[in-house]
Amino acid sequence: MAYLWRILHTQSGRCTARRLLDAIRDFYTSYASVLNFIGLNAILGLSLYLTLSCGLLSLANAAFMGIGAYTSALLTLRQDWPFAAALLAGALAAMAVALPLGLPVLRLRGVFLAISTIGFGEITRIVIINLPVTGGALGLPRIPRETEWWQIYGLLLLLLYFFWRLRRSRMGYAMEAIREDESAARTMGINTTFYKVLAFVIGAGIAGLAGGMEAHLVNAIEPRTYGFVRAVEILIYAVVGGITSFMGPVLGAALITSIPEVLRNDLFRALGLKPGADRVIINGLILLGVILFLPRGLVTLFSRGWSLPRWRRPRGPRGETLPGAGGGLTR
Amino acid sequence: MSVRAPLLELHDTGRTFGGVRAVDGVSFAVQEGTVHGLIGPNGAGKTTAINLISGLMRPTSGTISFGGQRLDRLPAYRIAALGVRRTYQNIRLFPVMSAVENLVVGMHTVTRASLLQRLLYAPAARREEAHTQARALALLERVGLAPRAREQARNLSYGDQRRLEIARALASEPRLLLLDEPAAGMNPNEVRDVGALIRSIAAEGRTVLLVEHNMALVMSVCERLTVLDFGRVIAEGTPAEVSANARVIEAYLGSE
Numbered sequence: 001m002a003y004l005w006r007i008l009h010t011q012s013g014r015c016t017a018r019r020l021l022d023a024i025r026d027f028y029t030s031y032a033s034v035l036n037f038i039g040l041n042a043i044l045g046l047s048l049y050l051t052l053s054c055g056l057l058s059l060a061n062a063a064f065m066g067i068g069a070y071t072s073a074l075l076t077l078r079q080d081w082p083f084a085a086a087l088l089a090g091a092l093a094a095m096a097v098a099l100p101l102g103l104p105v106l107r108l109r110g111v112f113l114a115i116s117t118i119g120f121g122e123i124t125r126i127v128i129i130n131l132p133v134t135g136g137a138l139g140l141p142r143i144p145r146e147t148e149w150w151q152i153y154g155l156l157l158l159l160l161y162f163f164w165r166l167r168r169s170r171m172g173y174a175m176e177a178i179r180e181d182e183s184a185a186r187t188m189g190i191n192t193t194f195y196k197v198l199a200f201v202i203g204a205g206i207a208g209l210a211g212g213m214e215a216h217l218v219n220a221i222e223p224r225t226y227g228f229v230r231a232v233e234i235l236i237y238a239v240v241g242g243i244t245s246f247m248g249p250v251l252g253a254a255l256i257t258s259i260p261e262v263l264r265n266d267l268f269r270a271l272g273l274k275p276g277a278d279r280v281i282i283n284g285l286i287l288l289g290v291i292l293f294l295p296r297g298l299v300t301l302f303s304r305g306w307s308l309p310r311w312r313r314p315r316g317p318r319g320e321t322l323p324g325a326g327g328g329l330t331r
Numbered sequence: 332m333s334v335r336a337p338l339l340e341l342h343d344t345g346r347t348f349g350g351v352r353a354v355d356g357v358s359f360a361v362q363e364g365t366v367h368g369l370i371g372p373n374g375a376g377k378t379t380a381i382n383l384i385s386g387l388m389r390p391t392s393g394t395i396s397f398g399g400q401r402l403d404r405l406p407a408y409r410i411a412a413l414g415v416r417r418t419y420q421n422i423r424l425f426p427v428m429s430a431v432e433n434l435v436v437g438m439h440t441v442t443r444a445s446l447l448q449r450l451l452y453a454p455a456a457r458r459e460e461a462h463t464q465a466r467a468l469a470l471l472e473r474v475g476l477a478p479r480a481r482e483q484a485r486n487l488s489y490g491d492q493r494r495l496e497i498a499r500a501l502a503s504e505p506r507l508l509l510l511d512e513p514a515a516g517m518n519p520n521e522v523r524d525v526g527a528l529i530r531s532i533a534a535e536g537r538t539v540l541l542v543e544h545n546m547a548l549v550m551s552v553c554e555r556l557t558v559l560d561f562g563r564v565i566a567e568g569t570p571a572e573v574s575a576n577a578r579v580i581e582a583y584l585g586s587e
Contacts, residue, residue, distance in 0.1 A: 162450065168460070169449040170442050177436045180425035187385050189411035189440035189503065 031261065032149065038257045039152035040214050045237035045249025046159050047206035050199045052243045055179035057110060058200060059231040060101070060117035061207040063124035064094040066226030068208025069215035070134055073143045076216065078133075083146040087212040094208030095201050097124075102200040106193070121231055128223040139222030140215075147217040155209065156250075163246035175199060236283070240290045242297015251298045259283060336399070338363035338538050339384065339507055344393035344403070345562075346379055353379040355562035356393065361507075361555075366529060366539040368553035368570070370546075372582055375559040377542045378420055381509050384540070385417045386410040397507065412440045414506035418496045418513060420542075426485035430476055430495055433484050434467035437502030470498045474528065490521045497528065507538045514545045526552050550574070558582070 028035065044061065051058045072090035075081040081089070105116050128134050135141075166172040174195050177185040186192050215221045233256070241252025259282055263273050273282070294300055337360035346354040354376040361367040369377050382388040384395055386407035395402045402410050416437075425433050435442075442463060444456035471477045474494040479487060484495060493513060500508055510529070514522045522545055529552045533539055543549050549556065549570065556573045558566040560582040566573050573579055 165450045166446060169446045169456075170439065170444055171446045173432065173436050174439060176428060176432075177425050177439075180428065181423050183387055183407075184419070184423040184425070185436070186407040187387065187411055187417055188436055188499070189408050190436070191406075191408045 034258055034261050036147070036149055036152055036217060038254045039149070039156050040210050040217070041234075041237055041253035041257045042156055042250040043152070043159060043210040043213075044207060044234045045241065045253045046156075046163065046246060047203045047210065048234050048238050049163070049243060049246055049249045050203040050206070052238055053179060054175045054196050054199045055109075055182070056106065056196060056200070057114045058117045058203070059114050059228075059235060060098070060120050060200075061203060061234050062226045062228075062230035063121040064098060064204040064207040065211035065214070065230070066124060066128060066223065067094045067097055068211030069221050069226070070128060070140070070211075071208075072212030073140050073215040073221060074133060076144055076146070077140065077142070083144075083216060087209060087216075090212035091205040091208035094204040094211070098201045098204030099197065102197040103193075106196045106200060118228060118231065121226070121228060125223045125227050128226075134223070137223060139220060139225075141220045143215055143219050143221065145216060145219055147213045152213060155213070159206065160246065160250070167246075171195065171198075236287060238297075240287060240298060242294070242299035244296050245299050247302070248297045248299035251302075255286070255298065256283060259286070337361055338398055339540065340396045341380070341384075342394045342396070344380075344383060344390045344395055346376075346383055346388060347391050352562045354383065354390070354559075357559065357562070357564055358393075359557040359564060359567060361538060361540055363506075363538050364533065364536050365554045366533045366541060366552050368549045368556040369540060369542045369559065370544075370549055370556060370573075371559035371565075374561075375582075376562040377559055378511055379562075380559070381417060381511050381540070381542060384410075385415060385509055411503075414503070415509065416500035416503060416505040416507070417509035418493075418500050418511055420511040420515065422489075422492045422496055424484040424492055424496055424499070427483055429481050429483055430471055430487065431464065431467045431480050433495060433499050434470055434502045435463050437499040438463050438466070439503070441503050467502065470502060471495075474498045475524075490517055493517065493521075493525070494528070497525075501532065505537065507540065508532060509540050509542075511542045512544060513541070514543060514548050522548050 044065065047061050047064075048058070068087075068090035070090075071093040072083075072086040075086035075089055076083060101120060105113065105120070108116055129137050166175075174185065174190045177188065177190060178192050178195060182192055211226070237252035237256055238249045239252070240256060241250065242248035263278060263282065290297065339361040341360075342358050344354060344357050345352065357376070357380065369380060371377055379388065383390050384397075384402065386402065386405060386409070390403050393403070397410075397413060397415060400413065402413075402415075405413075425436060428436070442459055444453070444459040447453075448456040468477065468480060471480050474497060476487075476491055476495055476498065479491065484492060487495060493515075497508075497510065497513060500510075513529070514525050517525065526548050529539055529541065533552075539552075541549065541553060553570055556566075556568065556570055557564055558573055558576070558579050560578075565578045565582060566576045568576070
């Protein structure tokens with residue numbers, strides 16, 4: 001630190017620092033939109049991580065995001081609500097839908113839960129199209145642009161803190177136990193239904209917040225945005241990043257979201273790859289590569305020292321750390 | 332044997348699966364502070380009885396009461412909160428959690444600190460964490476697993492997993508411990524250790540209901556036995572009485 005400080009005070013150091021700041025500013029002006037979407041998608045990945053860490057494969061979060069987006073956008077557009085209040089209302093609306101949905105649906109496991117939550121997503125999309133106030137299939141235009149980058153990253157930081165403290169809390173242990181063996185967890189005195197519904201509802205709230213923020217960033221929303229494709233995209237953030245640690249979905253979102261930008265690079269142009277159409281192919285290749293070579297996700301590349309101080313982490317015989325929950329998905 | 336009211340009482344308890352009566356009108360009582368054995372040939376309904384008591388299954392008939400309270404309509408997590416804990420015939424630890432973490436989950440009903448307190452670094456939460464860690468390590472010490480405290484449960488040897496499961500069941504200071512074949516697959520030395528552990532648990536005033544096939548262990552630790560065959564109670568009494576019972580011998584060895 002002191003060394004850096006001394007460098008900064010030399011003439012050439014000051015010059016370098018200014019150039020560095022300029023570079024950061026240039027970088028931000030050209031990539032602001034990508035950075036914002038990385039943050040938003042990381043938040044969405046985290047909203048799914050909550051249910052995944054209970055061993056629940058729910059694909060309802062795109063729909064919760066849509067509920068949050070439409071609720072908050074309608075409130076700022078039609079009722080002149082302040083942005084923060086509208087965001088909060090969007091999150092609460094998503095949670096209010098998640099509670100009665102979760103109680104029956106979370107009795108299902110594995111692929112059955114996935115299918116029923118996909119069904120819920122389709123129903124939500126069709127309801128949004130047919131409601132009189134939502135603008136139908138065309139969606140809502142001219143939503144005021146209110147979301148700032150620091151709001152997105154502020155929320156992301158808060159969530160990271162939340163997940164970090166959750167891990168060794170009574171609730172965190174209960175959720176982990178449910179993922180590992182639900183019956184055994186019940187006979188340990190854990191009210192499994194309560195914790196599963198709680199994870200589902202909190203996840204819905206986070207997705208609702210992200211939806212509201214996104215709506216006030218892109219100016220216009222339409223029902224298609226919150227369909228099946230979005231639901232799977234959110235899942236891919238978590239799978240590519242890994243769900244052994246909450247940093248996984250964040251890494252996954254960062255990688256997947258920045259792919260189109262990377263493809264815009266001259267090198268890839270020279271190879272004949274186009275940012276739009278070929279993105280899906282590259283996404284698929286990355287997903288395949290991660291599943292083949294890093295089955296527990298990108299986070300295993302950094303598994304030392306990300307989610308926890310190293311000295312508290314349980315270690316396997318070959319130094320493997322934070323083993324995965326992959327098996328819990330299908331159980 | 333004293334004449335106190337029993338801690339656990341099954342009254343005409345039954346459970347059918349389709350047409351099969353796995354447990355068929357079973358009645359027996361377990362006195363507080365004793366080690367009570369539940370034995371019988373394979374398929375006699377012993378594990379089903381444990382599942383009924385711990386609430387993983389509901390009886391289709393009859394009642395189960397614990398300390399004067401009906402258990403048979405309560406969900407499993409409420410029964411656990413009343414002080415009933417169990418182990419499983421096929422070990423069911425939380426495999427990727429460490430030994431200590433398994434015990435911390437076992438203490439779920441005796442810990443209180445909320446997530447909010449933890450988010451705010453409240454002193455109460457930190458005290459509780461220190462306390463649960465210390466208590467988990469003490470328990471591991473007791474079952475001889477202290478050196479493996481940070482090991483994932485799935486990496487422990489079979490015998491260690493069995494002992495960890497008993498420790499996890501003890502972590503909440505239960506009044507009644509249901510042990511489902513704790514000595515299965517163990518060598519004679521390990522069986523002796525488990526016997527000593529069960530006696531020390533009983534010496535703390537806890538009640539143990541032991542399902543076990545290893546007769547040497549059953550005879551050495553149990554004060555009373557209930558024998559099941561085809562879902563029914565066929566004998567009851569002290570180990571000496573039961574081992575002399577003609578029906579028990581017939582159930583185990585077959586009749587001529």
